[in-house]
Amino acid sequence: MKKHLVFIGGGHSHAIALKEWGMNPRPNVSITLISDRVHTPYSGMLPGYIAGFYRFEEAHIDLDRLTNFARAEFLADKAIALDLENNRVICANFPPVEFDVLSIDIGSTPAQESVPGATEYAIPAKPVPQLLERWNGILEKVRRSPQKPRRFAVVGGGAGGVELMLAVDACLRRLLDPADFQNLERHLFHRGNSLVTQKNQYTRKTLKNVLEKRGINLHLGETVTALKQQENGRIQVSCDSGLRVECDEVFWVTHAAGADWISASGLATDAAGFIQVNEYLQSLNRDDIFAAGDVATMVKNPRPKAGVFAVRQGKPLYKNLIRRLEGKPLVPYKPQPRFLTLLSTGTGKAIAARGGLGVGPSRLLWWLKDWIDRRFVQQFNRLPESGDRG
Numbered sequence: 001m002k003k004h005l006v007f008i009g010g011g012h013s014h015a016i017a018l019k020e021w022g023m024n025p026r027p028n029v030s031i032t033l034i035s036d037r038v039h040t041p042y043s044g045m046l047p048g049y050i051a052g053f054y055r056f057e058e059a060h061i062d063l064d065r066l067t068n069f070a071r072a073e074f075l076a077d078k079a080i081a082l083d084l085e086n087n088r089v090i091c092a093n094f095p096p097v098e099f100d101v102l103s104i105d106i107g108s109t110p111a112q113e114s115v116p117g118a119t120e121y122a123i124p125a126k127p128v129p130q131l132l133e134r135w136n137g138i139l140e141k142v143r144r145s146p147q148k149p150r151r152f153a154v155v156g157g158g159a160g161g162v163e164l165m166l167a168v169d170a171c172l173r174r175l176l177d178p179a180d181f182q183n184l185e186r187h188l189f190h191r192g193n194s195l196v197t198q199k200n201q202y203t204r205k206t207l208k209n210v211l212e213k214r215g216i217n218l219h220l221g222e223t224v225t226a227l228k229q230q231e232n233g234r235i236q237v238s239c240d241s242g243l244r245v246e247c248d249e250v251f252w253v254t255h256a257a258g259a260d261w262i263s264a265s266g267l268a269t270d271a272a273g274f275i276q277v278n279e280y281l282q283s284l285n286r287d288d289i290f291a292a293g294d295v296a297t298m299v300k301n302p303r304p305k306a307g308v309f310a311v312r313q314g315k316p317l318y319k320n321l322i323r324r325l326e327g328k329p330l331v332p333y334k335p336q337p338r339f340l341t342l343l344s345t346g347t348g349k350a351i352a353a354r355g356g357l358g359v360g361p362s363r364l365l366w367w368l369k370d371w372i373d374r375r376f377v378q379q380f381n382r383l384p385e386s387g388d389r390g
Helices: 012-023 043-051 063-069 128-144 159-175 201-213 260-264 307-325 363-381
Strands: 003-008 029-035 039-041 060-062 073-076 079-083 088-091 101-104 150-155 184-190 217-220 224-229 235-239 244-247 249-252 275-277 289-291 296-298 341-344 350-354 357-362
Touching: 003 012, 003 307, 012 029, 012 063, 012 307, 012 363, 029 063, 039 043, 039 128, 043 128, 043 159, 043 341, 043 363, 060 063, 060 363, 063 073, 063 363, 079 260, 101 307, 128 159, 150 159, 150 244, 159 184, 159 201, 159 249, 159 341, 184 235, 201 217, 201 341, 201 350, 201 357, 235 249, 275 289, 289 307, 341 363, 350 363, 357 363
Parallel strands: 003 029, 003 101, 029 073, 101 289, 150 184, 150 249, 184 217, 275 296
Antiparallel strands: 039 060, 079 088, 224 235, 235 244, 341 350, 350 357
16 A cells, blocks of 8 residues: 655755655655745755855745655645644644654754743744844845945854854845944844853854954853833843843843743653754654654764754665565664864855864865865756656
8 A cells, every 4th residue: 555755845955856766756655844945945045145255046945846856746735733642733724634654853942931032032043944034134124225324233142153153144234334334233142151052162263253353242251131122122131140231132042942832742852852862863652753853863873953954864764664665674773973064154164063073164165065065956956847746
């Protein structure tokens, strides 16, 4: 009998798995991708996109084209719950979708609930489509009133927060005349005493120097405790030290969390709400459900929430989905202990970090990062049309 494989989310792992499926289709398997976005952003190009180096289509994967190539059905909707008793995905608008095997790759969201006012007044870095929508609105306001004094803030000094701050700064520098740019303030808040603590000392020191040379106000060792809107419309960022800074826009790039409906579904999750998976990328308590990317936590081999692991999980996920559908033994996936990180400064340069080694910033490293990122996205957006879906 024909089996139904359902993908929830168009993350990097799923994009690779769908491409592999299109190149190696299996009989008696129908596929459905559920995603509320037709174009999914590639995380590696997000800083470059905000800084102005890429057009929309260059930094996004066309899921409609991809699912057509994979001969899959594309359901433009949002999954909001799982009915595990009846093997169904509950969607926001369409009827429930039944599955024989399910895979989840929906990414993560910054944890805001513990800080009063963060949910109401901050702009979360994820989901990325919502971030870009808000950013485009901010740019429009700046274009209309370029001389107006403004204050921008980023809460979170990890790699994502630092890259976002540098990208915002670089974009505004290009957009405004030097005199108008002088009316802007940029603030970065981080609870740690050093930035990007998961990276080596060279990378931490270099990024700090880059931020300071660009005139960005660093508030290290400051834990943000509340956001509150003032009578003048600005958002007051309050820290436990007593520091208060009023800002017009506050981007939230702190530690990540899983979607609420995941933990409510009955799947085994960790304290942050991420799906716990084994070495086969398979749920600990449901052998017919798999997860990859940021939404998954490998219990035996935990790794940071980084796009490089989502990309590397794509092919192992694809192979194990096939093996589960065909009743064959699964193959373990073991992530590499070290990986290369290329961090954009927003100015056509990048910093490389791997283990204890670091180099840059340099234009050659940006060229390398740009080549890698473009190559990744183009492999999906240049796929041939496959014909009828089914």
